Amino acid sequence: AEAAESAEAAAAAAPASDLVPAVAEGAAEVPPPKAPEAYTPEDLTHLLRHTFGHEHFRPGQQEAMSSVLAGRKTLLLLSTGSGKSLCYQLPAYVLREEGLTLVVSPLVSLMADQLQRLPSCLRGAVVSGQQTREQSKAVMKAVRARLVDVLFISPERLSMWSFDGCGLPPIALACIDEAHCVSEWSHNFRPDYLRMHEFLLDSLGARRLLALTATATRPTIKSVCEILCIDDVVRSDRSFTMQELLEEPAQPRVQRTNLSMDVRSCRDEQAQTQEVLSILRSPQACRHSAIIYVWRRVTADHMAKRLNGLLRGGVKSYHSSMLPDQRRQIQDAFMSGLVRVVVATMAFGMGLDKPDIRTVLHLGMPKSIENYIQETGRCSRDGAPGRCIALVSSADFKSMRWMESAKGGSGAQVGGVRRLLRMLLLGEGSEKKGPVQRHDFSDEAMAKEERFAAVPRDADGQPSWRPFHAAFEERDMEEALAMPRDEIHSALAHFALRARGVVRLHSRFPTRLKLRFFGQSTAAELAEIDPLLRQVLPMTKRVGPVHSLETSKALAAMGGEPGQLSNALWQAQGREFQLEKADCGYMLTVAQPVQEEQVEAWAEELSAINARARRNAIEKLDAAYIALSRAADA
Incomplete structure (x- = not known):
């Protein structure tokens, strides 16, 4: 019966689309020879050669793996194309009998690429918002049956799973890819990344943590280490504690030596276009893939429309306004060589691993030095010579600076954040039917948690x-705040971090649970x-055979963790x-107890985040323009 169930689950994991490939064959069934923390560098090298087919580790790889297997929360800083993926793949192989390796990744296209490149000794799958309900259910059935070793998910999906665990098996290793997204100082901040430690270790009980990034400034590294409670920072040259790294005077080279x-400097768009044509028609570039940012x-x-008839091999544009299927088709065509040149915004390229891109052009200014490093990191990842050329103009810089200055921090946003916190914490608007449903804990619910034993009581x-x-x-x-959902989400993510211990936030929370009765017996x-x-x-509340339960009301009456009821x-x-x-x-x-003065202080702090982020973006743009302009004049 168990064999039949496993076969059924494996069949359920078969692809309904190429984003959900069948779990790969070839994972060995032999248990690891020793406890993970006992693996020596020689043991890891043996696995590297005989299971993964590589002769030697690159700098930093073995040190990161040893740190992770020893149970230390580890941040790995390696330049693009230096083999960060192997640093979760080999530990995942060692830990596959113990549990699942969960890889949190910010882009569906990046997850699909990582899955395709997973070694055959590991069984992998993706769960994403672009799948149908049936596809997601099929993958999760295989995961629960322990037929998947490595599962790729988005931070937004992870926040949903943190509610009740979604039936996941034990998580032996949690890997956070593009970990710079954790930090508000980063060029790619994502609100759900702020709560990764809470989601992965507190809610889902992950036993080990590895964070990966190629592009992080010292403020970003410090922020990431504090939010994720990192023990070790591993670089290509050595390992550090966070404080040792911040005090380290030397900074390693962040770009690969094979890139020129x-x-x-270009006067205007016409001059930029002529330069692009000259570069991509040259004998050095005319037969190879290229990205124009x-x-x-x-x-x-x-620009894609303009260049398409002037360059061989096809030119396509790529940006976040396109439909997901359209973006995927363009990326697949580029990866397979059907399209030679892609003109893209920064939405294209994070983690893109096409080894033979020989030219990366910036048509105008990158938003920051970090963006520039990450985007040029797509070039010649196979080690062959590659060219990275930025075509900058003062007109582009002035336009970008004006647009960055106009972003965020408006009076309406400040007022919206204040109203949001007052509704949630002080019950403002509760005298009339508002968006917030507040339910006080019952005596039974309070008795179930020791932390509420010290609640003040009357005579x-x-x-x-x-x-x-x-x-x-x-x-x-x-509707109540006239505030976009992403701004509400960002404000609450920041608030949950700053008010930790006083409040706990449940994101993407099922505010109602429906019990649909269809058997011979009645609900009663x-x-x-x-x-x-x-x-x-x-x-x-009953409507026909369906009984609807207000989740927060039930939890306040019955007590316990939200996931327990579900x-x-x-x-x-x-x-x-x-x-x-x-x-x-959300719940x-x-x-x-929270006083009005504390609510006001939190509102002021959250409202200042937009202004700080805007200043930070402008400062990074200024620094990029100064550096690139000086290089152009040199």
């Missing part, structure tokens, strides 16, 4: 204040024999009823 870097989507479309022994859940649906809060009859249903059903109902379902998660929102658990 050139900067040319621009800073505006409209420029990408316009009658009753709590003078009760912890509470405040929940809302995304669309309702968006099932409640007589099931104590959980007996407790839950009186709190539901998992208990999931396990109880069967032939008589089915559980569905409905409506996506904030407030564990300590």
Whole structure:
């Protein structure tokens, strides 16, 4: 029976699209010869040669693997094309009997590329928002059956899973790719990355942590280490603690020696276009793949259309406004050689591993030195000579600076953040029906958690204040604040980090659970024999065979962790009823009394983030322009 179930799960993991390939064959069934922390450099080298087919480690690889297998939270800083992926692949092979390796990656295209390049000794899969419900269910069935060794997911999907674990097996290793996205000082900040430590280690119980990046300044490294509680920082030359790295006077070279870097000053767009044609028609570049980076989507479309009839091999544009399928088709055509040149914004290229891109052009200014390093890092990853040429103009710089200065920090945003926190923490607007549903903890719920034993009580022994859940649906809060969802999400991610210990945020929280009864027994009859249903059903609203449960209300009455209720109902379902998660929102658990002065201080701090991010972006743009202009004049 077990063999049949495993075969069924393996069949379910078969691809419905090429983004979800069948789990790869070839993973050995022999358990590791020793405990992971006991692996010596010689053991790792033996695996490298005989299982992964490489003769030697590159600088920094073995040190990072040893640190991870020893259970130390590790940040690996290696330049693009230096083999960061192997640093989770080989440990994943060592740990495959212990549990799953979960790789958090910011882009679907990057996940697909990493999956295609996974060695045959590892079984891999992707779960992404671009899959159908059936595709995701098929992959998760294989994951739960322990038929997947490495699973690639987005940070947004991870935030959903942190609610109840989604039935994942033990996580032996969590790897955060492009870890600079954790830091608000980074050029690619992502709000959900702020909470990676909470999601991976606190909620999902990951046993080891590895963070990878190629482009991080010292402020970014410091921020990443603090947020992820990093123990060791590994570089190509040696290992550090965070403090040792920050005090280190020497900085290693961040670009590979096989790349030539050139900067040319151009008067206007016409001069830039002529330079592009001259470069890409030259004998050195005319037969090889190339990327042209621009800073505006409209420029990408316009330039691709203009160059398409002038260059051999085909020219396509690529930017974030395109549909996912369209972006994927263009990337696949570029990777396979059907398209020679792509004109793209910074949305193209993070983690792109096409080894024979011989030319990377910047048509205008990169947004920062970090962007420039990351984008030029796509060039000649196979070690052959490559050219990186920036065509800069003062007009581009002035336009970019003006646009960066106009971003974010408006009075409306400041007011929106303040209203959001006052609604959640002080109950503002509760006298009329607003977007927030607040539910105080019952005595039963408080008794289940030791931290609430010290809640102040009055002379009658009753709590003078009760912890509470405040929940809302995304669309309702968006309408109430006239504030985009991504700004609400970013504000709450920053708030959860700064108010840790006072509040706990559950993102992409199912604000309602639906129990759909379809068996021969009625809901009331099932409640007589099931104590959980007996407790839950009186709190539901019934419409036909469907009973809807307000999740935060039930949790405030019953107590316990949010995932416990969902998992208990999931396990109880069967032939008589089915559980569905409905409506996506947030729930904030407030564990300590909060005064109005503290709310105002938090609102001021959060409101300052936009202004700080804007100043930071302008300073980075200025630094990039000064550096590249001086190089052009040299």
